[in-house]
Amino acid sequence: MNSVGTKSLTFLILTACLAPIVGAQGDPAPISEKSRAYHEARLHLTEPSYSLSRVKALIKAIKEPKTDSDFGTKALDGKIFGKLTVKEKFTYCMIYGENFSQNCDGMPAFINEETKIFGHPSGAFSSEEDWSARQIKFLVSHRATIIQLLKETIRARGEVGANLKKAVLTLHAREVIPELVSTYKKSRQDLEILATLSNLMSDAKYRPYMKTQTYKRLYGQKESNYKSFVPFSKEAEQTIIANAESFHLHRAR
Amino acid sequence: MATTQFNPAKFAQVPPGTYRVGKTGMLDNPPRSVQLVGYRISKFDVTNAEFRRFIKATGYITDAERHHDAMVFKPGLPEFKWLQDPTAFWRFPNGKKRGGIDGKSNHPVTSISFADALRYCEWAKVRLPSMDEWEVACRAGTKTEYFFGDDETQIGKYANIWHGRDHLKPDFSDGYMYTSPVGSFKPNPWGLYDMYGNVFQFCTGRLPSDKRAGSVHSRGGSWWCSLNACCFFNSVDIGSVDIHASFSNQGFRIVSNH
Numbered sequence: 215m216n217s218v219g220t221k222s223l224t225f226l227i228l229t230a231c232l233a234p235i236v237g238a239q240g241d242p243a244p245i246s247e248k249s250r251a252y253h254e255a256r257l258h259l260t261e262p263s264y265s266l267s268r269v270k271a272l273i274k275a276i277k278e279p280k281t282d283s284d285f286g287t288k289a290l291d292g293k294i295f296g297k298l299t300v301k302e303k304f305t306y307c308m309i310y311g312e313n314f315s316q317n318c319d320g321m322p323a324f325i326n327e328e329t330k331i332f333g334h335p336s337g338a339f340s341s342e343e344d345w346s347a348r349q350i351k352f353l354v355s356h357r358a359t360i361i362q363l364l365k366e367t368i369r370a371r372g373e374v375g376a377n378l379k380k381a382v383l384t385l386h387a388r389e390v391i392p393e394l395v396s397t398y399k400k401s402r403q404d405l406e407i408l409a410t411l412s413n414l415m416s417d418a419k420y421r422p423y424m425k426t427q428t429y430k431r432l433y434g435q436k437e438s439n440y441k442s443f444v445p446f447s448k449e450a451e452q453t454i455i456a457n458a459e460s461f462h463l464h465r466a467r
Numbered sequence: 468m469a470t471t472q473f474n475p476a477k478f479a480q481v482p483p484g485t486y487r488v489g490k491t492g493m494l495d496n497p498p499r500s501v502q503l504v505g506y507r508i509s510k511f512d513v514t515n516a517e518f519r520r521f522i523k524a525t526g527y528i529t530d531a532e533r534h535h536d537a538m539v540f541k542p543g544l545p546e547f548k549w550l551q552d553p554t555a556f557w558r559f560p561n562g563k564k565r566g567g568i569d570g571k572s573n574h575p576v577t578s579i580s581f582a583d584a585l586r587y588c589e590w591a592k593v594r595l596p597s598m599d600e601w602e603v604a605c606r607a608g609t610k611t612e613y614f615f616g617d618d619e620t621q622i623g624k625y626a627n628i629w630h631g632r633d634h635l636k637p638d639f640s641d642g643y644m645y646t647s648p649v650g651s652f653k654p655n656p657w658g659l660y661d662m663y664g665n666v667f668q669f670c671t672g673r674l675p676s677d678k679r680a681g682s683v684h685s686r687g688g689s690w691w692c693s694l695n696a697c698c699f700f701n702s703v704d705i706g707s708v709d710i711h712a713s714f715s716n717q718g719f720r721i722v723s724n725h
Binding site for chain 2: 316322
């Protein structure tokens with residue numbers, strides 16, 4: 215008999231994951247609750263309103279496998295996906311990634327993240343999921359419509375979740391810059407919007423921005439990587455916003 | 468029943484004791500002391516040959532074989548982008564058209580999931596290291612970000628990593644684009660090879676930030692990791708991945724209770 219198949223995988227997983235928590239002791243580190251909350255806010259997803267309940271029900275059906283062999287099936291059936299409207303597909307893509315993302319896709323959480331402007335916004339989908347080729351193809355092939363839906367969703371929800379930021383960068387959607395800037399200015403708390411603006415300009419190799427110290431510190435050094443950041447300052451904020459607004463006008467002409 | 472025999476020469480003994488782990492500024496891995504019982508951790512990652520013996524003995528079918536959803540890499544992809552390849556699994560880690568493991572018996576097994584690694588461990592009567600056990604073994608008594616100090620430019624002596632600025636072109640500058648044979652680079656002070664680079668190593672345990680039951684963790688960086696991307700080849704970073712995800716930069720080493 216196959217000894218490997220005789221024990222419940224669920225039991226193996228629980229045993230493996232829970233047992234080794236023991237061991238930590240003494241001198242608890244100064245965990246910043248503010249930093250923890252901000253890190254979670256960086257990962258927050260904005261839910262579009264288009265057929266949200268219906269799309270959530272479809273995703274729930276994918277996520278609840280009927281048998282052990284269903285584990286790992288992550289994509290919506292092709293026929294069902296094909297029959298969704300563009301708006302429904304948009305909602306599906308914004309709240310669900312059909313592919314896995316690799317172990318280092320999500321950056322570690324740092325103390326005082328709320329004071330840092332990163333060069334790249336945090337990944338979406340709990341850092342363990344990513345869009346499939348099918349999803350990216352849909353978003354890119356409906357670029358103009360998706361950008362309109364992104365704008366509508368940002369205005370309606372008053373926020374730009376990690377998923378919307380990811381879509382903006384995937385589509386190189388400089389058209390959304392006014393919505394990004396106005397949403398940022400409402401509270402000036404979501405530094406990930408500044409990261410998104412910065413990343414948009416970096417991806418486009420926008421020369422005026424590339425000449426700034428902010429750009430050089432985020433992307434231009436030998437050791438620059440996805441953990442690189444500049445401390446928040448009014449100067450850095452102004453540099454990114456002013457360049458992003460110029461970038462938007464420059465490209466719109 | 469496991470056919471593997473315990474070979475002490477393939478393991479490093481970590482004595483019981485209280486050890487320092489973590490790094491200032493990290494929310495999920497803050498500086499702290501951990502108390503560990505002694506354990507033996509394998510000097511090398513589990514290889515294709517060792518995994519093959521497990522498959523032969525049990526007939527086990529991996530997640531990637533059942534679901535055809537392994538994630539593979541080819542040069543030219545944007546940073547952090549991988550491709551789903553239905554033909555990929557441990558025998559063809561990056562898909563059939565990119566070649567199999569012939570001649571690579573001594574490379575680490577990849578394109579297996581955490582769930583698959585648990586099945587192997589159950590068969591071999593071993594277990595995965597916890598995140599703390601991995602870090603203590605990796606640090607080997609050191610207090611720096613790397614077991615060789617703080618000079619990250621030395622990483623190439625110890626690890627098979629990606630040396631390109633991005634992943635648009637192949638990088639063979641250290642001799643390998645994908646995995647290298649285990650033990651090809653210098654070991655850490657306790658004689659453990661490939662603690663950084665080559666493949667991410669699955670570890671057990673949960674993090675404070677875990678939200679999903681299906682989140683698992685691995686450490687050490689991989690052949691894909693570069694200084695300009697994730698830079699995860701160090702003693703402190705901890706990544707997250709789905710328990711059923713199979714990537715060609717994901718592997719494991721084992722702990723024996725002998």
